[in-house]
Amino acid sequence: SYVLTQAPSVSVAPGQTARISCGGNNIGTKNVHWYQQKPGQAPVLVVFDDSVRPSGIPERFSGSNSGNTATLTITRVEAGDEADYYCQVWNTGSEYVFGTGTEVTVL
């Protein structure tokens, strides 16, 4: 089955930029989606189809995808961005796959 690998944690100071990577074999050929999940809450979509922001998501959130790595970038990080972030793709054979998740800590 298809595997998506993320770094377990990322720490960033307020106002700086956080980059969260998601590695998978030829992930650049797939549509990658990103979710933010805060403790005790359901995930919230922050980027879909590699780089599209849903309405209501700040422009500070952006995404890219190429080769074997997709990246979610959060600029001008705020305390409220502290959360777990998951990438997700649809793989052939109707398999939906989530990444291992990255905990973002705002220092």
Added chain:
Amino acid sequence: QVQLVQSGAEVKKPGASVKISCKASGYTFTTYFLHWVRQAPGQGLQWMGLINPSGGTSVYAQKLQDRFTVTTDTSTSTVYMELSGLRSDDTAVYFCARRTLRGTYYDSWGQGTLVTVSS
């Protein structure tokens, strides 16, 4: 607005079964596929399966397909998931999620249902 409201927490003994509901509102129920995703304590998200409410076709994750069933009741706009042969590692929060029409991502989630498996 779109809402997915799930049934309440459950405590089950090993070997038992659990059935959780997810009631949809705010949209045409049969238009969107509904999925189930679970999250063990302190762990990541795991896709479990999906159902097309229009016709009832379902697809399950390979690791669960022997124990996992998803059904739908279009008269009440409700999807059900049932997991049998419960083990301690089935302890998790179970989410239903709506897959968007155009793509392969989830645009709405239920609030989650905690299932605890303990003797």
